[in-house]
Amino acid sequence: HYPKQSFTTVADTPENLRLKQQSELQSQVKYKRDFEESKGRGFSIVTDTPELQRLKRTQEQISNSALEFFPPD
Numbered sequence: 240h241y242p243k244q245s246f247t248t249v250a251d252t253p254e255n256l257r258l259k260q261q262s263e264l265q266s267q268v269k270y271k272r273d274f275e276e277s278k279g280r281g282f283s284i285v286t287d288t289p290e291l292q293r294l295k296r297t298q299e300q301i302s303n304s305a306l307e308f309f310p311p312d
Contacts, residue, residue, distance in 0.1 A: 249255065
């Protein structure tokens with residue numbers, strides 16, 4: 240015999256509502272602090288994986304072949 244799995248509702252007591260609001264405020268504070276700390280840093284360097292090298296070569300080949308058909312003025 241397996242118990243029936245069903246969802247139960249949680250009453251919105253004043254304490255539960257306060258905790259939910261406090262949790263949301265803390266989350267917003269953390270994300271804002273992280274954003275402010277990383278705002279001036281710029282972008283992180285991506286490692287040059289074999290897949291990225293292959294994509295770069297493919298893109299260069301596409302660009303070079305486009306120049307053959309449409310030379311710059």
